[in-house]
Amino acid sequence: MRAFDFVSAESADQAISLLSEHGPNVIVLAGGTDILVDLKHAKHDPDVVVDITRAEDLKGIEVNDGGLRIGALVTHTQIMDDPYIRENFPALVHAAHTIGAVQTRNLGTLGGNLVTCVPSMDSGPALMALEAEVTVAGPDGTRRMGLEEFFVGPRKTVLEHNEVLLDVIIPRKNLGKPADFLKFGLRKGQALALVNAASALWVGEGNTFKDVKISLGAVAPTVIRAAAAEDFLEGREITPENMAEAGRLAVEDAKPIDDFRASASYRRDLIAVLTKRTLDNAYRLAQGG
C-alpha cells in the first residue's frame, strides 16, 4: 500500500466534482469492505480516496412513484432490518443475510457490492430478477439503466472514474412480486457463492408462469439472466417438471468455469438445482406460504 490523499464528500455532487478534480487515479470509498482488502494487496494504487459515507443523498430506503428506491450507501444490515423490504422482498433479505458476517454487513453497502462487480456478488441476482435499475450520476447529469447494462465484466461496470452510483430502483410493477434467492457456498458464513440464483414470478391464469425472471451469479463473467429458461416457462403451467426443465435450460444459459473451488460440471449441477428451488420457493411465496 502506497500513501494516498483522503477527501470527504457531503453529497453526490460534491463527490463527482472531487473525483473530476483529482482524477483519473481516484477511488470512491463507501463501507470499505472491498477496497481495504484491495488496497492492502495493492490491487488499487490510488492517489486520492474520496469518502462518500457522509453523503446523505446516497442513503435511505423509500417507496416513491418510481418504485422502491434503495440508496447506494444502504448497508446489507439496513436491508435486512427494513420493515418494507422484509414484508415485500424476502429475497433481498436472504441475499443480504448471506453476505459475509455481521461486521461485513454492518459496513458493506449495496452500492459497493454492485460496483465491485464480482461475478459471485450476492446482491446481484435477486435485484436482476426483480428488474432493478440503477441511477448513475456524473458531471453531465444522471442516467438510468438495467443491471444487465450496468455490469460490464468481472470487476467492471459502466462507471467512469468521475461517476457515482446513486441508487437502485425496483420498478413499481414489481413491488411485492414473489421472488426467492439462494446461495450455495461451501460454508454457511464467510463463503463465496459457487453458484447463486434468484427467481421472480407472478402466477398467471390457469396456474401458469407469468413474467418469470431468473438470474444467476458466479457462472459467467457477470451476473446474468437465464433467458432460455425464462422463455421456456413463460405461459406454461407451474409444475415440478417444468421447473426442473427450466433448471436444465438455465445450465445452457450459463458458462461456468472449472477452478480449484469447484468443477464446471458441479457448478452446472448446482445451477439446475438452485434454479428449480428458487422457482419453487417463489411459487410457494405466491401461494402465501
Add this chain to the structure above:
Amino acid sequence: MGMKPSPYATKIPYEEKDNKVVGGRPNPADRSDAIDKVTGRARYAADYNLPGQLIGKVLRSPHAHAIVKSIDTSEAEKLPGVKAVVTRDDFPDMEVEHAASGELMVNFRDVTRNMMAREKALYDGHPVAAVAALSESIAKEAMKLIKVDYEVLPHVIDVRDAMKDDAPLLHEELFTKGAGIEPDPSKKSNIATRMESKLGDIEEGFKQADFIVEHESNTKAAHQGYIEPQASVANFTEGGTIEVYTGTQGHHVFRAQIAKLLKMDISKIKVVPAELGGGFGGKNNVYLEPLAAQLSRKANRPVKMVMTRDEVFRATGPTSGTNCKVRMGCTRDGRITAAQAELNYQAGAFPGSSLPLASITVFTRYDLENVLVVGHDVVCNRPKVAAYRAPGAPMIAFAVETAIDDLARQCGMDPIDFRLKNAAKQGTQTHFGPPLGQIGYMETLEAAKASPHMNEPLGPNQGRGIASGFWFTIGNDTSATINISEDGTASLIFGTVDVTGGMRSAFAMIVAEELGIPFEKVRTQVGDTSALGFNFMTAGSRGTAAGSMAVVKATRDAIHRACEIAARKWEVETDQVVWENGHARPASANVGDFEPLSLAQLCKEATWFGGTIAGHAEINVAMGGPGFGTHLVDVDVDRQTGLVKVLRYSIFQDAGKAVYPAFIEGQFQGGAVQGIGMALNEEYIYSDKGTMENPGFLDYRVPVASDVPMINTHIVEVPNPDHPYGVRGIGEVPIIPPLAAISNAIHDAVGVRLLDHPMSPPKVLKAIDEAAPAQAAE
C-alpha cells in the same frame, strides 16, 4: 512413543477426597486471561514492540522443488532503510541430531534447512532469504531486489505418487530405514522409514473370520488453523545474549533449538512466551525465531517478524495427508479376530510425520489378539508437517472406525454393541507395547448408548454415526514454583504454556484446594525460560495433566515450609504439624494446645522463623492416563447438492477427574469442531505446479459458528490412578472421531461410503450419483 519409561519418573497415587474448589464451576469470566482477551488487551507476540526495532520479512520460494543455484542480495542491501539480509550462508550447517519437539521428533540437520533453504527449495513457500528494514514496505521492496537463481525440478505432492519408484526424489541421501530394513545405499527413496508392529498371528486371525471388511481411505493435509499467525520479536544484545518474545507451545524447547541452530549456550538465551492465539501442535516448531535473532545480530537492533496468513498456510503446519489401508475380520457373533493396517503418511519436505504416534492409536481401544500395523513415512514437496491435535490419529481412525461400522452391519449388530463387545479395558494388551491400565472406554460407550441423543428421531436422508478415539497423555520434564506473598496470597509460576485451554485457572483451583485458600487468592502465570527449570512443551495432552503434578508437588513443598514455621514457633517438630483448611494445626492433642495459624499469619512470622514461604518442583512426570472418547453425530444429506449438514453432535469422553469442567467441555467442543471442519471442508489444494491454491481462510474453509450445532458434552470420570487428582489428558481425543463418525452418519443417511477426505459436497454428490443406478436396480 518409543521412549523407555524412567524408573525415576514421578507418579502420585490418586487421592479420593471431597474437593472444595477442584471440580467446581467458577464463573469463566473469572479466568484471569478472559476479559483481556475479549477486550483486546491481551498481549500476543505481535503486540510486543521494542524501541528501535526493525521489521523482518521472509523471501520464499515460488517453486515446489528447485535447486537454489545462487542468491544475490547485493542490490537489496544497498536499498536505503535495509539493515540486514540473511540467507543460508548466515547459518551454520547442522549434523544429523534428533530431539523431541512436542509430540514429534526433529532432526537439526532438517530444522536448519526448513527455516532457510540450503541446497534446494523443497516446497512452495520455503524460505530462501530474510530482510530486516526500517519498515515493512522497505523490507518488501528489498525482497524484490534479491536475485535467486533457481533450477526448477520435477516435484511430487501426493503421498502415493511419492512412494513410486520413479518419483522425483527430494533428498539425495535418503534411503528407507526401519523395521527389518537395512538402508540400501543403492536405493534412494522418498520413503524415509518403514514401521511395523504386531500382535499374535494375523493370517490365523483372518482364517477365523466370518466377515472381512477392507477400507482404503485418503485424506488431504489440513492446517491447525490457529487464528494468530506466527510472530516473534528478537533482540540480540551487545552482551551476546538473545531475548525472544514469541508465540510458542514450549519456550524451553524453542530456546534449546535456537541455541543449537545459532551455536550458542542455552543460558544466553531468554524466551518469553507471549499469550497464544491457538497452536494445536502447530506452534511446536521454530520458524521465525532463529531468523529474527540472526537478523538482529547482524543489524544490531531488535527485529520483529509477523507472518501473513498466506505464509502460515504455505510454510507452517499442516498435518499429514495420508493413504490408509485397513483390513479387519470378525466372527458371525461380532468378535474381531484380525486387524491389519497400512499407514502411508506424508511428512512434508523432511522426514518425520506423525506416523509413530498414529501407528499406536490404530486399533487401541479394542481388545485384539491378531494385529499387524505397517507404516511409511514419506517425504514430498510440501511444508514439513507439524503436530496437529492427536497428530495422525483422525486419519487412521477414519479408515478403522468406518470399517468397524461395516463389520457391525455385516453381523447385524448395533455399532455401539459391536464396539462394547470388543472394547479395550484394564489389562488389554496393546499392539505397540504395554498393556492398558485403568481406562474408561467402555464407560463412554455406555454413556452414548444411554444418552437422549439416541432417541432423537431422524427424517429422510438423515443418518446417525458413531466413532471412537484414543490418545495418550505424555509426561516429561515439568517445573513449577509457588511463592506465598507477605499477605498470604499465592503466586504460581509454571512452565507448560497455557495454550488457551485455561490451564492458569485449573492450576489456580488446584493451588487453592491444596492451600485451603480461596481461588481468587491465587495468581498463576507462565514463567519465561529464566524463571524456571526446563519444561517440556504443552503437547501430547500433557499441559494440565503433567503440569499439575509439578504444581501439586511445589505447593506441598510450600506447605511443608509453612508447617516448619509453625513448628518453630510452637517449638515442636515439623512432622508434628499438619495442614488443614488453610491452617497449620498440631497433628494431635499430644503435640500441644496451639491456636491454628493461617497462611497469612504464618507469613508474618516467616522472616523470624527462617524466611519466605515458597515451594518448587522439578520433576519428570511419568507418562500415563490415556483418554478415550465416543462421538455421536446426526447429519442431513442433500441428495441434489451433496451438502452435508451436521444436525446434532454429542461427545462422551473420559476426562479422568475434571478439574474445571467448563473448560473440559470447551476442549471437547473445540476438538470436535476442528474435526467436523476437517471432515467436511478443510483441505490443502495444489496446482499442477505444486503451489498451494488456497492459502487463506476464504478458500481454506474452517467452519464458522453457523456451520455447527451446539455440541453436547458428557464428561465420563474414571480417575487416572497415577495422578493425585485423577487427571487425564483430554485435549486431543475429541478431534479423532469426527471424520469417521460423519462418514458413518452419511452412510446411515444415504447408503454411500465416503472414504475420500474431505467429504465435500461435490464428492458426496458424486458418490450418491454413482450409487443411484445400483440402488435403483435393487
